[in-house]
Amino acid sequence: MRMALRSLALILIMTASAMAGPLGLSLPDDPPQVIEDSTKPRQCTMAWLLTDLATSDIFLARMQIAPNLNTIPVKDRFPCPEQIAPRLADRALAVCTARAEDSRTCVFADMARGFERDPALRGTAENAARCGSDLYSHIGVACWRAGDLQVCNTACGKTEDDAKRQARGRCETKHGQPCEITGVAPILAP
Numbered sequence: 001m002r003m004a005l006r007s008l009a010l011i012l013i014m015t016a017s018a019m020a021g022p023l024g025l026s027l028p029d030d031p032p033q034v035i036e037d038s039t040k041p042r043q044c045t046m047a048w049l050l051t052d053l054a055t056s057d058i059f060l061a062r063m064q065i066a067p068n069l070n071t072i073p074v075k076d077r078f079p080c081p082e083q084i085a086p087r088l089a090d091r092a093l094a095v096c097t098a099r100a101e102d103s104r105t106c107v108f109a110d111m112a113r114g115f116e117r118d119p120a121l122r123g124t125a126e127n128a129a130r131c132g133s134d135l136y137s138h139i140g141v142a143c144w145r146a147g148d149l150q151v152c153n154t155a156c157g158k159t160e161d162d163a164k165r166q167a168r169g170r171c172e173t174k175h176g177q178p179c180e181i182t183g184v185a186p187i188l189a190p
Helices: 002-019 086-097 160-175
Strands: 044-052 057-065 107-108 130-132 138-146 149-159 182-188
Touching: 002 086, 044 086, 044 138, 044 149, 057 138, 086 107, 130 138, 130 149, 138 160, 149 160, 160 182
Parallel strands: none
Antiparallel strands: 044 057, 044 107, 044 130, 138 149, 138 182
């Protein structure tokens, strides 16, 4: 009986040793999403709306702007800077130009009166085609069709409906046309 118990114990020890070796590790191909600290104030996010005049595609470009060390958050967010460096607007425009067949057909989605007669980047307003997350939650666009060209204006809003309504009002006031083509996007990434 003792001999049988010793044999059984020896077999169990050998089996346990074999199982104690390194286990295979399989990692997923896609890295997990970034998890934000919910107790930390959110950084300023600037959102721009851009359009490709050749295709009427509208693009959203978002960028986070890190706060200065002395910046004090307002509620749960850091304020956005009052002045935006031109290089940031250029980077936003690059979102459209990277996808367009002709980079000259990319413009900011807020267009001046008479844009339908002279469609060019100089007839758009970069500062009116962007919104900051410190004051608004959505950016809206409203357009009217002049032949094959969509002529648009943008606006910021505290809700989806507010952004769409503000954009439509801006477009109709500026161009004197009904601006029936509308859209809205959140400023912060979903």
